[in-house]
Amino acid sequence: xxxxxxxxxxxxxxxxxxxxxxxxxxxxxxxxxxxxxxxxxxxxxxxxxxxxxxxxxxxxxxxxxxxxxxxxxxxxxxxxxxxxxxxxxxxxxxxxxxxxxxxxxxxxxxxxxxxxxxxxxxxxxxxxxxxxxxxxxxxxxxxxxxxxxxxxxxxxxxx
Amino acid sequence: xxxxxxxxxxxxxxxxxxxxxxxxxxxxxxxxxxxxxxxxxxxxxxxxxxxxxxxxxxxxxxxxxxxxxxxxxxxxxxxxxxxxxxxxxxxxxxxxxxxxxxxxxxxxxxxxxxxxxxxxxxxxxxxxxxxxxxxxxxxxxxxxxxxxxxxxxxxxxxxxxxxxxxxxxxxxxxxxxxxxxxxxxxxxxxxxxxxxxxxxxxxxxxxxxxxxxxxxxxxxxxxxxxxxxxxxxxxxxxxxxxxxxxxxxxxxxxxxxxxxxxxxxxxxxxxxxxxxxxxxxxxxxxxxxxxxxxxxxxxxxxxxxxxxxxxxxxxxxxxxxxxxxxxxxxxxxxxxxxxxxxxxxxxxxxxxxxxxxxxxxxxxxxxxxxxxxxxxxxxxxxxxxxxxxxxxxxxxxxxxxxxxxxxxxxxxxxxxxxxxxxxxxxxxxxxxxxxxxxxxxxxxxxxxxxxxxxxxxxxxxxxxxxxxxxxxxxxxxxxxxxxxxxxxxxxxxxxxxxxxxxxxxxxxxxxxxxxxxxxxxxxxxxxxxxxxxxxxxxxxxxxxxxxxxxxxxxxxxxxxxxxxxxxxxxxxxxxxxxxxxxxxx
Numbered sequence: 001x002x003x004x005x006x007x008x009x010x011x012x013x014x015x016x017x018x019x020x021x022x023x024x025x026x027x028x029x030x031x032x033x034x035x036x037x038x039x040x041x042x043x044x045x046x047x048x049x050x051x052x053x054x055x056x057x058x059x060x061x062x063x064x065x066x067x068x069x070x071x072x073x074x075x076x077x078x079x080x081x082x083x084x085x086x087x088x089x090x091x092x093x094x095x096x097x098x099x100x101x102x103x104x105x106x107x108x109x110x111x112x113x114x115x116x117x118x119x120x121x122x123x124x125x126x127x128x129x130x131x132x133x134x135x136x137x138x139x140x141x142x143x144x145x146x147x148x149x150x151x152x153x154x155x156x157x158x159x
Numbered sequence: 160x161x162x163x164x165x166x167x168x169x170x171x172x173x174x175x176x177x178x179x180x181x182x183x184x185x186x187x188x189x190x191x192x193x194x195x196x197x198x199x200x201x202x203x204x205x206x207x208x209x210x211x212x213x214x215x216x217x218x219x220x221x222x223x224x225x226x227x228x229x230x231x232x233x234x235x236x237x238x239x240x241x242x243x244x245x246x247x248x249x250x251x252x253x254x255x256x257x258x259x260x261x262x263x264x265x266x267x268x269x270x271x272x273x274x275x276x277x278x279x280x281x282x283x284x285x286x287x288x289x290x291x292x293x294x295x296x297x298x299x300x301x302x303x304x305x306x307x308x309x310x311x312x313x314x315x316x317x318x319x320x321x322x323x324x325x326x327x328x329x330x331x332x333x334x335x336x337x338x339x340x341x342x343x344x345x346x347x348x349x350x351x352x353x354x355x356x357x358x359x360x361x362x363x364x365x366x367x368x369x370x371x372x373x374x375x376x377x378x379x380x381x382x383x384x385x386x387x388x389x390x391x392x393x394x395x396x397x398x399x400x401x402x403x404x405x406x407x408x409x410x411x412x413x414x415x416x417x418x419x420x421x422x423x424x425x426x427x428x429x430x431x432x433x434x435x436x437x438x439x440x441x442x443x444x445x446x447x448x449x450x451x452x453x454x455x456x457x458x459x460x461x462x463x464x465x466x467x468x469x470x471x472x473x474x475x476x477x478x479x480x481x482x483x484x485x486x487x488x489x490x491x492x493x494x495x496x497x498x499x500x501x502x503x504x505x506x507x508x509x510x511x512x513x514x515x516x517x518x519x520x521x522x523x524x525x526x527x528x529x530x531x532x533x534x535x536x537x538x539x540x541x542x543x544x545x546x547x548x549x550x551x552x553x554x555x556x557x558x559x560x561x562x563x564x565x566x567x568x569x570x571x572x573x574x575x576x577x578x579x580x581x582x583x584x585x586x587x588x589x590x591x592x593x594x595x596x597x598x599x600x601x602x603x604x605x606x607x608x609x610x611x612x613x614x615x616x617x618x619x620x621x622x623x624x625x626x627x628x629x630x631x632x633x634x635x636x637x638x639x640x641x642x643x644x645x646x647x648x649x650x651x652x653x654x655x656x657x658x659x660x661x662x663x664x665x666x667x668x669x670x671x672x673x674x675x676x677x678x679x680x681x682x683x684x685x686x687x688x689x690x691x692x693x694x695x696x697x698x699x700x701x702x703x704x705x706x707x708x709x710x711x712x713x714x715x716x717x718x719x720x721x722x723x724x725x726x727x728x729x730x731x732x733x734x735x736x737x738x739x740x741x742x743x744x
Contacts, residue, residue, distance in 0.1 A: 066470065
């Protein structure tokens with residue numbers, strides 16, 4: 001099943017490689033990975049989503065926790081948490097198609113952040129499920145470029 | 160970490176490395192110089208506190224530091240150059256990492272300005288060693304160096320010990336800093352001291368007190384934490400039989416009635432039977448390696464499993480765990496002991512003793528009258544009066560040493576258990592002898608393993624180390640040959656070390672008769688200046704061992720042994736005690 005893993009790590013080179021190695025060494029592919037500084041600038045938060053066997057991931061998390069420069073690792077999957085992903089997508093939009101596309105944007109509350117003669121660039125934030133729905137709606141149009149941030153997640157009600 | 164305002168004179172990074180090593184109590188350093196570490200070596204020559212040993216290969220350096228650390232319980236140190244210097248340490252680091260041996264390895268690196276440019280003798284050291292060390296450091300700024308040296312040693316020896324590498328670029332060695340060395344350690348992600356949860360300890364005491372047929376399963380953690388005495392107290396207070404892993408040999412004296420000796424694939428049948436029959440298995444500093452568990456689904460089928468370990472990731476890794484106690488063995492055992500009731504458990508102890516009597520370690524006689532390798536090990540025990548510090552290589556020599564020497568003292572059986580590194584024995588015994596100059600140190604190796612690091616004989620000779628190397632020469636890579644005989648239809652692919660009878664695609668055309676011994680280990684030893692003798696008859700074994708053991712010189716004894724003897728008993732991989740093979744021909 002899909003797991004969302006949050007890791008608080010020291011903001012240092014080598015940490016990312018260490019984490020990725022523990023997944024790739026077991027033949028696991030990281031679906032999404034997000035890194036950014038925490039409130040404490042010495043620390044970074046990584047949010048990782050990965051598909052995998054529960055038992056194997058439990059072992060990966062224990063191994064992660066063991067690393068000197070990893071402060072804390074949490075599997076949010078079974079905890080109360082909030083998750084969001086951001087997507088930027090540029091869609092081919094000749095003048096006559098614009099109204100329909102903007103209609104979809106309005107329905108999803110996506111933002112138009114760039115306009116060119118023949119294209120629109122939209123920003124949309126949602127859960128992975130919502131993003132999949134949004135993508136399903138715009139896929140019939142010509143997608144010129146697409147970038148997804150990967151999942152960001154926080155646990156609810158403190159740590 | 161707080162840095163004091165205390166002022167220190169400016170000194171180079173290279174000076175810092177040596178100062179740091181002196182500060183953390185490094186007495187012996189094993190290493191090999193090279194371009195990218197020359198500045199540190201230049202400073203090293205000025206040290207009057209650090210004794211330097213020059214192995215002839217960096218792999219030897221790490222294994223020596225490892226043998227030193229295992230034998231003394233102190234941190235082992237090595238110092239190597241960049242590129243090939245450090246890639247040669249990888250096997251040694253992985254060996255130490257698997258067995259939880261505290262090492263600090265310092266490597267030179269090309270200057271920061273040319274890193275990533277495919278510079279001469281450049282390798283991505285931190286990348287390469289990341290998965291074979293407990294932790295590694297790349298030093299970008301000389302001002303970090305004093306802190307990193309202190310942290311590295313702290314990390315190496317605390318928690319579950321392990322190897323730590325520090326990669327120091329050449330320009331950092333030459334740059335200057337006034338940052339002082341500061342005691343104390345604070346990293347948010349590394350808090351290795353655990354006392355063990357009191358409630359878990361109480362529950363453990365209660366299930367031990369209520370168990371009818373408990374079994375202690377003792378591993379290398381007991382040796383690493385110096386808690387053999389506490390384990391012995393626990394076993395005796397409550398009359399619990401004790402099975403030991405390969406890494407745990409010596410943690411519980413095998414002369415004790417409660418000792419069931421080694422368990423697992425080549426373990427004593429009694430210990431594997433006890434494992435199957437027990438109603439409570441208490442693992443103390445062991446990690447349920449696959450060579451111990453066999454078929455996981457039928458491991459200790461009737462038992463509750465309690466697991467005491469410093470490493471939370473070891474809990475439930477391969478085997479279900481009913482009661483985990485995470486923490487240091489010493490405080491846990493100390494808190495546990497008063498809560499344990501005295502118990503007799505006569506029937507259970509009796510049963511275990513009976514199993515022990517029924518199936519001792521035995522071996523057949525040679526059909527050709529050749530020396531049996533097991534006999535040589537028994538004689539080492541006999542001649543040394545059980546006092547030898549045994550350092551094994553890997554393979555049959557390792558298993559025979561585990562089975563036929565009675566292990567009664569901790570830190571007297573050194574072996575590459577987890578990684579199974581051939582070539583470990585000789586350099587490790589050199590390190591052990593340097594760490595324990597008064598002890599009778601014996602390396603038991605094979606003709607295969609001996610050739611993997613034979614270049615280190617010279618170190619024993621030049622430092623006048625009274626090591627004793629026992630080569631069990633059977634002309635094969637014996638353990639692999641045994642597996643080929645048992646599981647691969649006796650096809651001896653690449654396992655024949657003599658020149659005759661090799662499979663067709665390995666066949667060697669010999670113009671004339673082959674020399675009887677190739678290599679000639681006696682000439683090899685003598686070329687290095689060691690004493691040597693070849694023994695071919697069983698009646699000469701004891702006398703040869705005695706001569707070597709009594710001598711203050713390094714000795715190489717080559718025993719020409721029965722070529723096709725097998726390590727028995729054997730539970731085949733992923734098997735159970737019911738599948739035990741007792742004899743195989």
